[in-house]
Amino acid sequence: MAARNKLGNCKNPCLTMHQPWASLLVHGIKRIEGRSWPAPLRGLLWIHAASKVPDATTIKAMEDFYREIYALSGITDVKFPEEYPVSRLVGCVEVVGCVRCEELTCWQAVPEGVRLEGLTDFCWLCEHPQKLLVPLEMRGYKGIYNLERKISEDAFRRLVRVQSLVPIKFPLPNPRDPYSLRPGSLSLNVSDTRAPDINKSSSLVQAIVGARAAATQFSRKDQNSHGHILQKKDSINSILTEKWKSVSLEEEIKPVTVLRTESQRGSSALHSRQGSINFEYRGNNSGHHQVANYRPIGPSKIFAAAVKGLEPV
Numbered sequence: 001m002a003a004r005n006k007l008g009n010c011k012n013p014c015l016t017m018h019q020p021w022a023s024l025l026v027h028g029i030k031r032i033e034g035r036s037w038p039a040p041l042r043g044l045l046w047i048h049a050a051s052k053v054p055d056a057t058t059i060k061a062m063e064d065f066y067r068e069i070y071a072l073s074g075i076t077d078v079k080f081p082e083e084y085p086v087s088r089l090v091g092c093v094e095v096v097g098c099v100r101c102e103e104l105t106c107w108q109a110v111p112e113g114v115r116l117e118g119l120t121d122f123c124w125l126c127e128h129p130q131k132l133l134v135p136l137e138m139r140g141y142k143g144i145y146n147l148e149r150k151i152s153e154d155a156f157r158r159l160v161r162v163q164s165l166v167p168i169k170f171p172l173p174n175p176r177d178p179y180s181l182r183p184g185s186l187s188l189n190v191s192d193t194r195a196p197d198i199n200k201s202s203s204l205v206q207a208i209v210g211a212r213a214a215a216t217q218f219s220r221k222d223q224n225s226h227g228h229i230l231q232k233k234d235s236i237n238s239i240l241t242e243k244w245k246s247v248s249l250e251e252e253i254k255p256v257t258v259l260r261t262e263s264q265r266g267s268s269a270l271h272s273r274q275g276s277i278n279f280e281y282r283g284n285n286s287g288h289h290q291v292a293n294y295r296p297i298g299p300s301k302i303f304a305a306a307v308k309g310l311e312p313v
Contacts, residue, residue, distance in 0.1 A: 007040055012147035014046035016140030018218055019084040020059050022049040026091030027081050028129040028164035029066050032104070034120030034215070039098035045126075046147050046155070048140045051087045058217075059084065061210035068207040069113040073166050088135035089147075089155055091162075093126040097172045099183050107183040109171045116204075119212055125170045129162045 007013065017025070017033075024030040026047050063080050070078050099107070104118035117123070136158070138151055147155075173182055200208075 007144060010041070010144065010146040012046060012149075012152040013041055013044070013144050014048055014089070014140075014147040015144055016048040016050050016142070018050045018052055019054040019086055020062050020081070021215075022047050022090050023081040023084050023131075024062065024066065025093055025126060026129050026131045026162070028162040029078065029080065030117070031114055031126055031164075031168050032117035033093075033095075033124040033126055034101075034118065035122050035124060036120060038122045039095050039124045040144065042095055042097070044092055045095050045144075046089060046092045046152070048089050048138065049084070049086050049135070050140055053086055054084055058214045061207075061214040065207040065211035068201075068204040069116055070165055072113045072116075072204075073111060075165050078165065085135045087137060087139070089132060089138050089151065090135045091129065091131035092155075092159070093130070094128040095124050096127050096170055097125040099123050099125065103183045109183070110168070111166060113166070114168060116208065119208075119215060125172075127168060127170065129164065130159045131162055132158045133160055134158055 015033075021030060021033075025033060063078075066080075067076075067078055070076075099122075101118045101121055101123055104110075104123045105115055107115060132155060136151060136155055138148075171183075
């Protein structure tokens with residue numbers, strides 16, 4: 001099984017994406033992968049299509065979006081994938097960098113269509129798309145995970161390079177050059193320098209709105225799932241707290257009971273141990289002597305008792 005979310009062990013990192021975004025990326029149509037978290041890697045990234053079958057409305061919204069995007073570069077004939085397979089490894093791209101949305105928006109060195117692709121907090125910059133001639137069926141995971149060796153070896157043999165409609169080479173700063181500026185830094189820091197306004201037609205505005213709506217359906221699902229996990233944790237913590245209070249209260253109330261009745265003759269002892277309380281009986285049929293002694297419970301035993309009493313949520 002693939003090792004998940006351990007980038008140190010990832011020789012073949014893979015990311016699961018929903019369709020149609022997965023195929024649009026490996027076909028070279030999509031150049032920016034938007035995420036709510038920064039890219040934790042650079043280099044080759046395998047793309048796996050999730051199991052959810054995309055509906056016709058979502059596919060149309062994203063294809064309309066990219067038609068308008070490429071129209072800004074004078075390209076009116078965009079060839080989209082013939083199909084959007086699910087639960088399949090569909091190809092790979094090279095992640096060359098990651099910028100924030102506001103940096104991409106002001107990055108004058110890249111085509112205006114690319115700048116409009118930035119719809120999320122973090123924008124992963126993708127180059128050199130490659131697709132699989134025959135997508136490989138496999139299971140995906142959350143986050144970035146390591147592709148199994150057998151699958152990666154088979155996938156490399158099926159890869160074909162894709163010729164992008166508008167080849168992109170992101171002019172990233174040179175990390176060795178202290179005077180090399182980050183993308184959009186001039187536009188963000190110099191008040192007199194602004195990124196040129198893009199003349200957005202009504203069709204382009206409508207396409208952007210549709211693309212945002214299509215992407216939001218999955219981000220809301222992730223937020224609801226995260227909220228359910230938090231509620232479950234709060235419920236467990238609440239139960240644990242109540243159990244702790246209950247056991248602590250028993251510790252504070254130390255039962256010391258002495259019932260003494262003098263007997264005429266003889267004595268017999270009976271020791272009964274129940275939990276941490278010892279009962280001692282002395283006497284005959286006409287009377288008895290009961291002493292209840294309490295032995296305090298240590299913190300570790302209190303916690304163990306609390307956890308033992310928990311029920312699955």
